[in-house]
Amino acid sequence: MDKPTIFFSHSSKDKDLILPIKNKIENITANVIDIFMSSDGQSIPFGHNWVHKIEEGLNRTQIMFVFVTPTSINSSWIYFETGFAYSKNVQVVPVGLGVNIGSLNPPLNLLQGFDITSYESLNNFISIINKKFELSFKESFNLEDYNNILNISSAQSQAYNLSKIFKYAKTEIGHYIEDNENEKKKKANKYFSDLKEYLDNNGIQYSLYEPRPNYANRTKTILVSGIRIDVSGYENDIATRINKNCEISISVSTINFVESFELLKKILLLAEFDLKNIYLHFYFNIEYDCLNRKIEISSLISQCIDKFTCNKDSLNLYNYLDKNIKFGIIDVGEYGKNEPKYVLGLVFDTENTTAENIKELVRELEQCKLIYRKSN
Numbered sequence: 001m002d003k004p005t006i007f008f009s010h011s012s013k014d015k016d017l018i019l020p021i022k023n024k025i026e027n028i029t030a031n032v033i034d035i036f037m038s039s040d041g042q043s044i045p046f047g048h049n050w051v052h053k054i055e056e057g058l059n060r061t062q063i064m065f066v067f068v069t070p071t072s073i074n075s076s077w078i079y080f081e082t083g084f085a086y087s088k089n090v091q092v093v094p095v096g097l098g099v100n101i102g103s104l105n106p107p108l109n110l111l112q113g114f115d116i117t118s119y120e121s122l123n124n125f126i127s128i129i130n131k132k133f134e135l136s137f138k139e140s141f142n143l144e145d146y147n148n149i150l151n152i153s154s155a156q157s158q159a160y161n162l163s164k165i166f167k168y169a170k171t172e173i174g175h176y177i178e179d180n181e182n183e184k185k186k187k188a189n190k191y192f193s194d195l196k197e198y199l200d201n202n203g204i205q206y207s208l209y210e211p212r213p214n215y216a217n218r219t220k221t222i223l224v225s226g227i228r229i230d231v232s233g234y235e236n237d238i239a240t241r242i243n244k245n246c247e248i249s250i251s252v253s254t255i256n257f258v259e260s261f262e263l264l265k266k267i268l269l270l271a272e273f274d275l276k277n278i279y280l281h282f283y284f285n286i287e288y289d290c291l292n293r294k295i296e297i298s299s300l301i302s303q304c305i306d307k308f309t310c311n312k313d314s315l316n317l318y319n320y321l322d323k324n325i326k327f328g329i330i331d332v333g334e335y336g337k338n339e340p341k342y343v344l345g346l347v348f349d350t351e352n353t354t355a356e357n358i359k360e361l362v363r364e365l366e367q368c369k370l371i372y373r374k375s376n
Contacts, residue, residue, distance in 0.1 A: 011072035119146035184246035226253035
């Protein structure tokens with residue numbers, strides 16, 4: 001007689017996160033349940049046709065647990081497996097891991113499932129198995145099991161790379177100097193000197209460009225650890241007829257964003273003018289886009305009130321709960337009266353915001369579809 005079979009629908013990238021759950025269930029049920037998991041190295045032996053084996057697993061299963069994570073949420077494969085199983089009258093149970101299944105799109109949000117938020121919620125696996133197969137296994141998931149999964153999830157979260165969505169981030173800080181143009185120039189030049197001194201004193205390698213005094217282009221540049229700082233001051237040169245306002249721009253690479261962001265905060269706090277709260281504009285890669293109509297964004301935010309709230313002082317900005325971060329979709333093209341160019345704008349507390357806070361926010365925005373990957 002064949003064992004009762006359950007199917008774990010998941011992204012192969014979540015293997016390390018899902019495998020401990022599979023192993024614990026097999027331990028609790030004394031291996032009287034057959035769990036099909038395509039990435040475990042056992043369900044599909046090496047050298048076998050994996051598509052055929054998955055189809056076999058789907059055909060004999062009675063319960064499918066669909067693991068929805070920040071990794072798998074945009075995978076078309078779990079939706080294919082879900083649709084196939086549902087058409088065969090298989091009991092399909094969505095399981096949210098770092099994702100709120102209530103915020104999913106149909107068909108998954110129409111099915112009864114659960115989020116893993118405690119060790120008690122992990123015991124839903126056993127409860128569902130017992131009910132489906134008329135068994136009576138003890139609900140034995142404990143706090144240690146939950147913490148183990150939480151640690152793995154946290155490690156995966158840290159690996160979340162912003163560079164898949166954004167090319168770079170940028171801010172202009174010259175306007176934070178509340179002074180006349182000549183004083184702004186002095187403060188900007190002092191900031192540039194202080195920055196060089198800080199990097200030298202801390203043994204941080206950097207590249208430098210400082211033009212000769214008679215050059216028409218007076219912009220000075222420091223390039224350090226994925227951060228570019230450009231400083232230009234107010235000039236009124238009789239020979240060149242230049243009349244240039246003080247400008248300070250900082251661009252940040254998203255490739256090594258965690259390290260760059262920590263250095264960026266130190267760079268910002270070096271300034272004698274107030275940079276305690278600062279904005280960053282994140283520029284999208286060509287593969288990604290965002291909702292940009294204010295009415296659409298407002299509608300979406302109203303469905304995620306457990307994560308975001310409105311900002312009564314602005315039509316463009318919303319609050320990310322408890323993180324001291326405001327965000328919005330900003331058209332930077334309108335400043336120069338050019339074609340629209342939409343970016344993700346963040347306003348954050350320089351001292352207390354971490355790169356992880358920003359990555360968490362971006363994951364949430366991707367999950368709720370304010371940011372999305374373009375269709376091919």
